[in-house]
Amino acid sequence: MNDQWSDQILDSFLDEIISGETPPDLSNRIMSRLAQRQAENTHSDIPLPEVPDDADQDRSWWQQVVHIPPVESSHPVQSSSQPSALVSNSNSSLKRYDGGSGAGKKNRQTAALWIGMAACILAIVALFAAFPELYRSSANIAKQDRPTPTLPEANTQKVASSGNATLPKEPIAPTVPKENPLPSPERLDINGLPFAVVEPDAMPTLPLENAVPDTDVALSDTEIVAEINTAFTSLWDQYKVKPVSTIDDKEWLQRTASVLLNTTPSSSQVELFKQTEDPNKRNYLLQQATSSERFSRYFAKQIATALVPEENEETAQWREDFEVWLTQNIAQRTPYNEVVFKLLTANVVSAKNGEANSGRPENYWLTALQDPHGHKVAQRVSTLWLNQSLQCSQCHDQGSSPETSQATYWSMLAALNLGEKPEYFFERKDGTLKAATAALPNGESIDSLPPEQRRDAFAKWLSTSPILAEGAVNMTWKLVFGAPLVSNEAAVEDPTHAARQKLLKTLAQQFRVHRYDLSRLVLWVSASQPFATPSRVITQRDWLLASETELRDIRNSENLFANYRRLELSEARNIPETNGRDVLQNLVRFEREEAGNSLRRTVLAQPMPTQSLPNQNPATLSDEPLPAWQQNLRLHASADSDSFHQQLVSRLLKSKLTWPQLVQHALGRNPSSQELRWADELLQYHGGDKQVTLLKLHWTTHQTIAM
Amino acid sequence: MDLMSEHPPTQVAGSSMEDPGDNQPQGGGSPLNPESESNVSSSSSLDLVSLIRQHQVGLWRYLRALGCDSATAEDLIQETFLRVFCRPFEHRNDAATGAYLRRVAHNLFISQRRRASKVSVTERASDLEEAWTRWAGFDNGDGTVEALRECMGRLTERAQLALRKRFADDISRTEIGSELGISEHGAKNLMQRAKAQLRECLESKLK
Numbered sequence: 001m002n003d004q005w006s007d008q009i010l011d012s013f014l015d016e017i018i019s020g021e022t023p024p025d026l027s028n029r030i031m032s033r034l035a036q037r038q039a040e041n042t043h044s045d046i047p048l049p050e051v052p053d054d055a056d057q058d059r060s061w062w063q064q065v066v067h068i069p070p071v072e073s074s075h076p077v078q079s080s081s082q083p084s085a086l087v088s089n090s091n092s093s094l095k096r097y098d099g100g101s102g103a104g105k106k107n108r109q110t111a112a113l114w115i116g117m118a119a120c121i122l123a124i125v126a127l128f129a130a131f132p133e134l135y136r137s138s139a140n141i142a143k144q145d146r147p148t149p150t151l152p153e154a155n156t157q158k159v160a161s162s163g164n165a166t167l168p169k170e171p172i173a174p175t176v177p178k179e180n181p182l183p184s185p186e187r188l189d190i191n192g193l194p195f196a197v198v199e200p201d202a203m204p205t206l207p208l209e210n211a212v213p214d215t216d217v218a219l220s221d222t223e224i225v226a227e228i229n230t231a232f233t234s235l236w237d238q239y240k241v242k243p244v245s246t247i248d249d250k251e252w253l254q255r256t257a258s259v260l261l262n263t264t265p266s267s268s269q270v271e272l273f274k275q276t277e278d279p280n281k282r283n284y285l286l287q288q289a290t291s292s293e294r295f296s297r298y299f300a301k302q303i304a305t306a307l308v309p310e311e312n313e314e315t316a317q318w319r320e321d322f323e324v325w326l327t328q329n330i331a332q333r334t335p336y337n338e339v340v341f342k343l344l345t346a347n348v349v350s351a352k353n354g355e356a357n358s359g360r361p362e363n364y365w366l367t368a369l370q371d372p373h374g375h376k377v378a379q380r381v382s383t384l385w386l387n388q389s390l391q392c393s394q395c396h397d398q399g400s401s402p403e404t405s406q407a408t409y410w411s412m413l414a415a416l417n418l419g420e421k422p423e424y425f426f427e428r429k430d431g432t433l434k435a436a437t438a439a440l441p442n443g444e445s446i447d448s449l450p451p452e453q454r455r456d457a458f459a460k461w462l463s464t465s466p467i468l469a470e471g472a473v474n475m476t477w478k479l480v481f482g483a484p485l486v487s488n489e490a491a492v493e494d495p496t497h498a499a500r501q502k503l504l505k506t507l508a509q510q511f512r513v514h515r516y517d518l519s520r521l522v523l524w525v526s527a528s529q530p531f532a533t534p535s536r537v538i539t540q541r542d543w544l545l546a547s548e549t550e551l552r553d554i555r556n557s558e559n560l561f562a563n564y565r566r567l568e569l570s571e572a573r574n575i576p577e578t579n580g581r582d583v584l585q586n587l588v589r590f591e592r593e594e595a596g597n598s599l600r601r602t603v604l605a606q607p608m609p610t611q612s613l614p615n616q617n618p619a620t621l622s623d624e625p626l627p628a629w630q631q632n633l634r635l636h637a638s639a640d641s642d643s644f645h646q647q648l649v650s651r652l653l654k655s656k657l658t659w660p661q662l663v664q665h666a667l668g669r670n671p672s673s674q675e676l677r678w679a680d681e682l683l684q685y686h687g688g689d690k691q692v693t694l695l696k697l698h699w700t701t702h703q704t705i706a707m
Numbered sequence: 708m709d710l711m712s713e714h715p716p717t718q719v720a721g722s723s724m725e726d727p728g729d730n731q732p733q734g735g736g737s738p739l740n741p742e743s744e745s746n747v748s749s750s751s752s753l754d755l756v757s758l759i760r761q762h763q764v765g766l767w768r769y770l771r772a773l774g775c776d777s778a779t780a781e782d783l784i785q786e787t788f789l790r791v792f793c794r795p796f797e798h799r800n801d802a803a804t805g806a807y808l809r810r811v812a813h814n815l816f817i818s819q820r821r822r823a824s825k826v827s828v829t830e831r832a833s834d835l836e837e838a839w840t841r842w843a844g845f846d847n848g849d850g851t852v853e854a855l856r857e858c859m860g861r862l863t864e865r866a867q868l869a870l871r872k873r874f875a876d877d878i879s880r881t882e883i884g885s886e887l888g889i890s891e892h893g894a895k896n897l898m899q900r901a902k903a904q905l906r907e908c909l910e911s912k913l914k
Contacts, residue, residue, distance in 0.1 A: 005772075013848060018859075
């Protein structure tokens with residue numbers, strides 16, 4: 001990219017030399033125009049970015065984020081009561097602008113306002129005097145065509161979708177509170193220059209027309225954050241616990257930088273932030289951060305990782321473009337449901353055929369996830385957007401809920417219609433084959449639609465469904481806190497589940513009302529009190545030596561405080577837990593090492609320990625965070641916590657499935673030959689105990705691929 | 708608490724919450740008070756003129772590199788300085804001010820292009836700034852232009868002619884090829900080789 005700019009710069013220099021054009025002297029012109037403009041006194045009092053005072057040489061996130069460039073800005077006047085702390089340096093011949101000097105300015109502004117109004121009135125009078133028919137026709141129109149009340153224009157706009165389909169319209173959209181206008185990414189200057197240069201009037205306004213019932217009340221940001229805080233403080237009161245304290249500025253800044261921007265602030269930035277006395281500085285910085293390009297890029301990368309399960313040569317061809325596309329959508333605050341709609345209705349193209357750079361990036365996602373039945377897409381759709389894991393439903397019903405039944409799963413598969421077969425058959429529990437009927441997850445059949453229109457119908461339903469918003473909230477919560485707000489597969493029973501579920505629905509509702517604005521959702525979550533409570537590293541020592549009660553306490557503390565992990569530990573957050581293959585490899589490596597140790601079976605290897613292990617040598621345990629897959633294993637291994645999975649595996653073992661098929665069920669996907677070899681190796685380490693081996697495979701890999 | 712408040716926090720000593728951030732200015736300040744032009748002393752006017760003269764060349768070249776024609780570049784330069792002078796601004800050093808002016812100019816350029824519906828929303832601004840600093844960051848590009856002029860003289864006449872026709876006469880590669888008796892592809896190759904030689908020469912001179 002630098003080469004491209006270098007070429008462009010050198011070309012322009014070459015042009016200058018060859019064409020003989022020379023840079024003009026514009027000083028007189030500018031000075032005269034400046035005098036004229038000052039005389040008109042028409043400029044607004046918008047604070048422009050100041051030149052920095054510190055000598056920090058790095059182009060750090062602070063400098064990239066906390067800056068408002070002078071593009072079409074409409075900032076309010078900076079309070080003149082605030083001390084102007086930028087001290088003039090050595091050159092004192094000119095005085096620093098101090099943000100406003102009182103009465104003289106106001107008088108001029110008032111006079112200019114009156115003069116402007118008078119000029120407008122005169123102009124209108126003159127216009128009507130010159131063109132009397134203008135007045136008459138206007139009056140006639142007013143008489144004849146008195147307009148009936150109509151919906152706002154935004155409500156009648158169509159969705160600019162990728163295909164022919166458009167998002168369905170709903171007649172009434174709520175009004176977003178005026179006192180909290182959307183942050184303005186177009187005013188943020190990132191990396192020196194604006195990234196998201198989108199004016200509010202050019203921003204997508206699609207979600208107003210869909211999915212927002214008129215009964216929804218749009219809360220302000222403050223009220224929404226208060227909802228989160230209230231939910232958690234109620235839990236703390238209920239369990240008679242409270243945070244030790246709130247984190248200090250340094251830790252808060254490090255956490256924010258890590259979670260939202262994937263960076264670490266320098267010591268000078270921390271010092272700068274600590275010295276800033278404004279009580280609203282955290283919110284201000286959050287607002288800036290969630291509107292920045294860096295945030296958009298980082299969150300786009302994480303969402304892309306969730307959407308694209310694994311990287312290979314084919315995905316590498318379009319992954320970068322796809323991330324850029326997602327980044328653009330987040331930066332422009334494209335409604336999340338519209339992004340989902342675009343993804344689901346995209347055309348399937350092939351990067352292998354040289355179309356990688358010719359098509360739209362969003363098209364490649366579906367292409368990459370294609371398999372003979374469309375299972376990959378269905379699993380991503382269910383995990384990310386339907387807020388439930390349906391992997392198991394591929395083979396059997398999950399519980400008694402129709403939403404997670406095998407038939408529902410296959411109906412969704414038929415609705416998405418991304419497999420290679422015209423019809424979908426699945427094997428029922430009794431061994432019979434049944435043809436899947438294309439239907440939406442709410443049970444509505446779309447089987448009568450032509451196959452090529454079913455995916456559009458599914459996308460329309462999904463993009464207006466509250467479930468999508470709940471999935472987005474859960475995903476956002478996980479990106480911020482490291483764990484979803486409501487876990488769909490809690491190994492240990494979560495006593496806070498009901499309260500969390502209620503909060504999830506509240507946030508999802510507000511997310512819909514506020515135009516599915518992902519950045520804003522992140523802002524709410526990160527401005528909440530749980531985000532600012534101290535966190536503790538749950539080390540390997542904690543995890544592995546914990547008794548069953550202590551283990552339960554650890555999980556409860558996670559549920560109560562939301563941020564039990566030290567979020568600023570990037571290495572802890574970047575454990576490759578999104579890739580089931582890596583997890584399986586780690587598990588095998590772990591078991592291999594254990595097999596060679598005198599401690600043949602550790603607490604992790606014991607399927608049902610009820611107490612902490614007395615023979616575990618604490619000296620061998622580290623203070624590092626325990627990888628997520630090991631945490632899952634440990635949690636599932638606790639007593640009375642996993643009857644469901646055990647029953648499932650027992651049922652599988654009673655069936656006539658072969659070992660590779662059993663492994664496939666345990667993993668929830670087709671294993672590769674390497675993964676089958678690892679499963680065989682694991683089986684050996686467990687003395688041929690298929691139940692233990694399958695349970696481990698399931699516990700460690702099943703949850704980890706979820707967002 | 709108002710999350711959406713657009714009031715920047717109180718600034719602290721030695722720092723700014725609204726920090727353009729590319730540069731690290733040191734030294735003297737040149738603040739201007741835009742709300743009372745009568746307060747703008749003759750000395751500050753003089754400073755403004757010298758500031759314009761110091762940076763207008765670099766800005767012009769920068770905008771031309773972005774793809775502006777001369778007239779647009781001049782308009783944007785004027786607007787850039789007006790924007791900067793009409794609002795709080797403090798000159799700390801030339802490098803910082805130059806970077807700041809480029810940023811404002813680029814913002815205006817983007818706005819202008821956006822109004823004309825000609826711009827995509829993403830530009831790797833950091834790449835551009837990096838490339839600009841490499842080639843023209845310290846003297847408005849004077850040194851590079853001068854070196855390029857010398858390097859141009861070292862090209863073969865045929866290559867010079869091709870480049871001249873391309874840049875000065877703005878004619879297509881096909882026409883250049885036909886005038887030189889070569890194919891369009893040949894003309895393209897000729898110019899690419901010439902530009903590669905120029906760059907090589909330039910890099911050796913600017914080392």
